[in-house]
Amino acid sequence: MKSKYIIYTGAILLGVGALASCKKSFLELTPQGQFLQSNYYANPAQALTAVVAAYDPLVTETGGIDNTYSSPLGALNAASDDCFAGGGSSSDVPAWQAINNYTLSPTVGPQNQFWAINFQGVNRADVLLEQLPAVPGLSADLLKRYTAEGQFLRAHYYFDLVRLFKNVPLILSTLNLTNVYDQPQATPDAVYAQIEKDLLAAIDGLPVTIIPAENGRVSQGAAKALLGKVYLYEKKWSDAARLLNDVNTNYSYKLLPNYGDIFSTKNKFNSESIFELVHSGTQSYTWSNWDQFKSNVYVQMVGPRSYTGPIYYSGGYGFSPVTTQLATAMKGDPRYGYTVVNIDSLTKATKTSYSPSYQNTGYFIQKYAPINANKVTTGITELNWPNDYIEIRLADTYLMEAEADLNGGGSTARAQTLLDAVRSRVGLPSVPATLDNIYIERRLELATEGHRWFDLVRWGQAPTALAFKGFKAGLNEILPIPLNETTNGSKVKQNPGYN
Structure with a gap:
């Protein structure tokens, strides 16, 4: 099984972007079949299709080594103090339960999906970068842009891998069955150096x-924002502050006046969005399309089970119930109603009902809720939610720059201005620009958006904040490597503590 995930050169599942209409984005994919890599890059149109294929793992909603449902947000929220795993029972989506309870093992946990999806992305980027220079008729301008996209994507996939696993092979060329097992892990420093190199290039x-017809493709600002974030994780404070300041001041990004508008399906690619992952509601997916979904299935996952009221489309599957810790922290904050919904109170007030899920708290995620306003009529509704995921947005880069300034001896006044901007947008008064206040603001501003677990780990706060879930210091800061990647003569070694 190992070669399926590290090597993906035999045949690449490709899709084409809907470029003809501004109503559809570049990454709303229509599967076009399989093409042999050895004879596929024959013209510029095929090169563009290969670019789309390199983006594709970013929006993969299913799949992995065991072909179970996969969503990075589901696992990351379950790992944090924002949410529990939830679902129908303690055995529903075992990978999320394992990271929620910190009972991870090499065979059980979300590491299978994270490893598979990201290495699939690495391989597609490697193939793209190798093949592009030889594509007949590809103009110099397109070659430059497609190459830059491949470099960004490889860096993105490796940034996820090194943060999640720390010890991963560094694969910069396509492999075959004779050498796929011979790839040792690189040092984290070497992986970070390659990420920097790719992003700088x-x-x-x-x-x-980005023109509307190409929404979903990466921009220069997004590459700088990701590089600034990489520097932040490496504690290269001055470099992080410099890059993030560039993003925050020299591009056209602006905070939206209304916080709730950030997450509206009618407001995709808004002025606050720096890097947005596209999800389509027009693909007419049914259960026969398993492992193909480019819609946002996580939306269905987080809705209350068997809900009978007028607001949510027939409910959802009860995953990611919000913890009482987050709900308590947010009460009184203007962002509360856009982030959390109290279904217990709602059903009592409206004389409706729902079925409590496993680990139910009565609180559910509002940002990605399956509300009637977003319901589509094509295919099976629960498999065709159109909600995008904004992976990097301006309030995030504001707070990262402020953090870098304070840690690196930069301008306290600048940090104060950035913190004030995030708070004043929602009508909150100024508080001193301290690291503690920035940590608090990041939680409240970005709650349930998948950043919290990474933040707690890099701040060294995870052992305390996640003790109630069973987090073990010195172990759970990284995930176990999937068992199949460490057997059958592989040079990949299991992460410490998971043997």
Whole structure:
């Protein structure tokens, strides 16, 4: 099984972007079949299709080594103090239960999906970067842009891998069955150095702005934002502050006046969005499309089970119930109603009902809720939610720059201005620009958006904040490597403590 995930050169599942209409984005994919890599890059149109294929793992909603449902948000929220795993029972989506309870093992946990999806992305980027220079008829401008996109994507996939696993092979060329097992893990420093190298190389080749028909493709600002974030994780404070300041001041991004508008399906690619992952509600998916979904199935997952009221489309599957810790922290904050919904109170007030899920708290995620306003009529509704996921947005980069300034001896006044901007947008008064206040603000501003677990780990706060879930210091800061990747003569070694 190992070769399926590290090597993906035999045949690549490709899709084409809907470029003809501004109503559809570049990454609303229509599967086009399988093409042999050895004879596929024959013209510029095929090169563009390969670019789309390299983006594709970013929005994969299913799949992995065991072909169970996969969503990065589900696992990351369950790992944090924002949410529990939830679902129908303690055995519903075992990978999420394992990271929720910190009972991870090499065979049980979300590591199978994280490893598979990201290495699939690495391989597609590697193939793209190898093949592009030889594509007949590809103009110099397109070669430059497509190469930059491949470099950004490889860096993105490796950033996830090194944060999640720390010890991963560094694969920069396509492999075959004779050498796939011979790839040792690189040092984290070497992986981070390659991520920096790819992003620095990508920046100049990317456009400053993205036209509507190409929404979902990476821009120069997004590459700088990701590089600034990488520097932040490496504690290269001055570099992080410099790059993030560039993003925050020299591009056209703006905080939206209304916080709730950030997450509206009618407001995709808004002025606050720096890097947004596209989900389509027009693909007419049915259960026969398993492992193909580019809609946001996580939306269905987080709705209350068997809900009978007028607000949510027939409920959901009861995953990711919000913890009482987060609900308590947010009460009184203007962002509460856009982030959390109290279904217990709602059903009592409206004389409706729902079925409590496993680990039910009565609180559910509002940002990605399956509300009637977003319901589509194509295919099976629960498999075709159109909600995008904004992976990097301006309030996030504001707070990262402020954090870098304070840690690196930069401008306290600048940090104060950035913190004030995030708070004043929602009508909150100024508080001193301290690291503790920035940590608090990140939680409240970005709650349930998948950042919290990474933040707790990099701040060294995870052992305390996640003690109630069973987090073990010195072990659970990284995930176990999937068992199949460490057997059959592989040079990949299991992470410490997970043998």
